Amino acid sequence: MAADRANPAGDAAAGPHSTRDFDPGDCPLVSTPYGAVHGRYEHGVAVFRGIPYAAPPFGVRRFRPPAPPEPWNGVRDAGSFGPTPPKPPYSDAFAKYLSDPVVPGDDCLNLNVWTPEPGPGARLPIVVWLHGGALTRGSSAAPVYDGRRFARDGTVFVSIHYRLGVEGYGLFPDAPANLGLRDQLAALEWVHRSIRAFGGDPDRVTLAGQSAGAISVGALIAAPQAQGLFRRAVLQSGPPEALERDKVRRMVRRMAARLKIPATAEAFAAVDRDLLLRTQAEVGRLSSPVLGGPAFGIVVDGDLVPRDPLSALLDGDAAVGVDLLMGWTRDEYRLWLVPGGLLERVDRLGAVALAGAMARCHCGPEVPRGYRALHPEAGPAEVVGQMVTDSLLRLPLRRLADARPGTSYVYEFAWPSRRPGLGACHALELGFVFDTGETPESAKLAGDGAPQELADAMHGAWTRFAATGDPGWEAWNAAHPVRIFGETDGGHGPEGHDRVLSGADPEPSETDGWAYTAHGVRDRELALWVTPSPQAALPEEPDHGIPTSDPSPAGFSARGTELRSAVRRLRRATGRTRER
Secondary structure, three states: OHHHHOOOOOOOOOOOOOEEOOOOOOOOEEEEOOEEEEOEEEOOEEEEEEEEOOOOOOHHHOOOOOOOOOOOOOEEEOOOOOOOOOOOOOOHHHHOOOOOOOOOOOOOOEEEEEEOOOOOOOOEEEEEEEOOOOOOOOOOOOHHHOOHHHHHOOOEEEEEOOOOHHHHHOOOOOOOOOHHHHHHHHHHHHHHHHHHHHOEEEEEEEEEEEOHHHHHHHHHHHOHHHOOOOOEEEEEOOOOOOOOHHHHHHHHHHHHHHHOOOOOHHHHHOOOHHHHHHHHHHHOOOOEOOOEOOOOOOOOOOOOOOOOHHHHHHOOOOOOOOEEEEEEEOEOOHHHHOHHHHHHHHHHHOHHHHHHHHHHHOOOOHHHHHHHHHOOOOOHHHHHHHHHHHHHHHHHHHHHHHHOOOOEEEEEEOOOOOOOOOOOEOOOOHHHHOOOOOOHHHHHHHOOOOOHHHHHHHHHHHHHHHHHOOOOOOOOOOOOEEEEEOOOOOOEOOOOOEOOOOOOOOOOEEEEOOEEEEEOOOHHHHHOOOOOOHHHHOOOOOOOOOOOOOOOHHHHHHOHHHHHHHHHHHHHHHOOOOOO
16 A cells, blocks of 8 residues: 555645745636635646645544634645545455555645636536545545546536544544534535635535445435535435444444543543554454444434434435435445455355344345345345345435435446456446546456446436436436446346346336436335335245244344344454445
């Protein structure tokens, strides 16, 4: 990872903190409420990097809400990415697929702007991007997130850094909750006040994110304090959710026990930062999206998050009039299980893995039986992965679309990576949404030769949505239209990749190159979660070692200890770090 620590901008000019009297020459110069910034023209668009939207969150501001940045005199050089928030590196298994640049420094609450036309008269649509990384990793400096193609196509693109891990999402008795989310809100407020000078229209903001970034988008569009700061939202592979407070507390308490300190923000602030990051990585080692376990996440705090975000959105209490674009990849789980050979290990665990999935998803045996009956060719790892993905991600997004028909658009990304075993895995769509498939960092996940036509289709849909609220296909309705990206027909992709666990209509409509619209995608699988006895409508199928139990709440509770034990055995067998 040493190469990732270098300045990703490759700019030898003054660093991100410097101010000096510049001769703007042919370079863009823009005034913000806190001072002027000097950017660069790159590939025909103006780029400003490392602009502070809040003060450094250290010293007396450690574990405190974001404060406004100090104004500066002269012109601040915005030619290089600003410091990244403290975070542990990805494990070796994940670093083969994901890049996570590190830029040292304390002034880590900063953002970047790409614009085709800096100046208050342009009034262009805006995309504000929140990166993923399980709220513990990730960086807007990653080359896959380069916003120049959005700017090329008439959109002002903004990406931000926000506090991560225990710094941003630790739960303490002496500090506010959800500090990372509060950073994101502060960035949105900065955009609302400042973006007109960069050519953006503050009344045409699309808030977008992937994975943990999408979960953050879901929380913000439901947050009362964020209303009016955006008009549209994109949720890629992440639903609106709030974790149980005790789940987050367990992370803090386990870290405190290892460090031999009280579980308070004051005590954590006194710990060496590198030691804190190492301890955080060790404590989170056996947690994952598939297996669960203690984790950092957004919690209900009675303030910024007054109630569960999904419930607020389903009840119509929030984000009234906000257009939604949301979806998933076909094989989300493969990024979590393929690195390190975990897919094969889960397959070998068989019934233990299926029992663990039942506990993770709080369901009875009728659900895995339904998946096996619908897809007898699927092995245990695929059934487990798709069950967990459907329960935690697809089902809540579908419920959100059902609650907002006519203004919601749903997609599925189906193109399989050319890296062995990854399929259409979590995060693979990013290089296509950003049209950055030519970068080595995108190739780490997609392999070589990613199809440009697919990038044209996805990137075009995202820019249309930001500009008009319509990505170019049928809005959600009772027929359940889903745009499939990465296939050119009803069952086999351009590479002959067979559809597995898709449940899509075999007769596509509205075909357009590398995308088509199907109806009823995953209806059969998702119906298993809401139908009391789905196996009654399915063909008889052997139990394949799936544990049996009374599917009633009382019967499920009686087996709770056994299923939780299965989850613990599965975690020990796989030894996974939660890195999504």
